[in-house]
Amino acid sequence: MKKGTLTVRIGLDDTDHPDFGCTTYSFDGLMSSLNQMRGLKIIERRLVRLWPYASRRTRGNGALSAVIEIPSNSKENLLVNCKSWFDGLLSEIADYPVAENNPSPALLVSFDATPSDWYWEAVRGEVNLHKRVKQVIDSDIFMLSHEDKWGVIGASAAISWVPKGNHSWELIGWREDEKIGTERRISKKSILEMSSLFADTFMNRDPTFDKGIISPRTPCPVLYGIRGATKSAVESAHSWIQGVEGNERCFKWASHITNQLSDDHLQGTCCGTVISKPEVKKGAHAIVKVISDHKGENLVAFSEGGDVNKLLRQLMPGDRISWMGLRSPDGSIHLERLKLTSASPRNLSRPDCCGSSMRSKGRGQELYCDRCKMKADKYWIFDQWSPSGLDLVEGWSQPSPSNRRHLSLPLEHGIPM
Ligand SMILES: [Zn+2]
Structure with a gap:
């Protein structure tokens, strides 16, 4: 930071209506308007994607921020400019027709670094609005917001994200x-x-x-x-x-x-054993039950999951699998990546003799051929099975690019550990 300058973080979220606008575009308008200020320098513009299941989410669930530099003596001027731009935004959105999720923008200006938890909480789970608004107010952050304040969650997350290599x-x-x-x-x-x-x-x-x-x-x-x-x-x-x-x-x-392709929303790879046949629901989404870490879990693969869904539907009890996914609010895990690590035996049969399968006469008895009367110790024959019709990367499946979350790292860019 140059002498006589201040580093400022500005965050914005929730300006878009289902049929109008886009937070990226509003933010660009804000940047253009601030760029008129003498001595102001935009260092970096940031776009963060947040938890996909947030109860109140904007399209694409993204929020914007920027790191800017201003002359130390123009703090007041910056806040006045932000206020006047934000008033313009509020009057613009007041004309939008009523929708289920009308915009509820918030613009935050912080002269200090904010806690990185504000980002992590918003990328990995539901953030309590009242708690976050209070934290922001208690932090000396300049806050402009719509009366509902929903935008505060995304805007505070956006100013708290620090790119750290996986951006x-x-x-x-x-x-x-x-x-x-x-x-x-x-x-x-x-x-x-x-x-x-x-x-x-x-x-x-x-x-x-x-x-x-x-x-x-x-x-x-x-x-x-x-x-x-x-x-x-x-x-x-x-x-x-x-x-x-x-x-x-x-x-x-x-x-x-x-933070797109960062996998920041996921908490690592899990593994377990399948304990039920896949159950296919309406719309082709499918569920299996697994035991993982001594606990039962339901794994869900949506039809949009492409190969993840196709692989899940071929699983059988006893299969050992690895996965990455998000815990949805109903407790089930929505899969983003799935791998079969070891298949349980398919198509079990007894060995053939004289053109048909040998049979056992009962518990503890040997196998026996009805025709030639040959006996054999009991054993099973089975197929070395592997899933078919899938485009796997080192065994891992993933949705097609158009059905992948913004936050998800494609397998071509990195294999889960
Ligand atoms: Zn025989």
């Missing part, structure tokens, strides 16, 4: 106002080419469904998000794809360091 980058390009709601013109061919030209970008396409997945399908202002390992990778790929004839030009763009 990635996402460059988001936004559309001109008049194009919002119309079809996004980014050709599938250009996305395919971008993937092969820029090897450090990822999650651009879903080969299973042969489609690009950089553009959302909602009527929000995002044209696309390009994910990658480094800032320069996403920025080079962006400038290349913008140069492709026929592709829609974005109106504005910004790179964010993110």
Whole structure:
């Protein structure tokens, strides 16, 4: 930090309506507006994804923050600017039609580092709103919020996340106002080419469904998000794809360091033994019971889980498996990755003699051939079984890219320990 400057963390969440807006776009507006301030420097913009089961969640469950530097004497000026921008936001969202989840934005400005627990609690579980609001108020953080204050959870998590090696980058390009709601013109061919030209970008396409997945399908202002390992990778790929004839030009763009692909929402690999046949429910989601660490658990694989679901449906009691997943509010574990480590014997049979199976005459008796009268010690024959029709990485299955959570690390980037 330079002498005479202050480092400030600014966080924002919950500005989007199901049919309008996007927190990334609102945050970009805030950054542009603050950028007018003399001596202000944006050091880094951050995008965090939070616990997928949060009872109150925004689309994509992301929140935004930035680390900025300002001259020490412009603290008041910064707060005045934030307030005026936030008032504008509140009056804009007041015009949105009533929906189940109307925006409940919060903007936080902190001149000190905030507890990293605020991030971990929000990426791994449900955060109590009243408790978090009190913690924020007790911390001398400048808070602007809608009366419901829901945005405080994501905004406080976003300013408390410190990238620590397992981060990635996402460059988001936004559309001109008049194009919002119309079809996004980014050709599938250009996305395919971008993937092969820029090897450090990822999650651009879903080969299973042969489609690009950089553009959302909602009527929000995002044209696309390009994910990658480094800032320069996403920025080079962006400038290349913008140069492709026929592709829609974005109106504005910004790179964010993110916790996407970090696996921060998961708590490691578990293993256990299957004790029930898979039960397939409506919509193809399937459940098996396992014993893990002397405890019974229900493992659930949704049809969107692709190979995870297909593998789970082939399991049999006695199979030993490893998995990674999230405990859902109903106590079951929703699987994100699954591996069969050792299969229990399938298709048990007795040895053949004279063209048919030998039989045992009862408990403690030997095997016996009805025709030639040969006897044999009792034993079973079985298939060396392994699951079929799956695209596994070192035995691990995962959902296809378009059905994977933003937070999940693809197996191509790392095998669970
Ligand atoms: Zn025989």
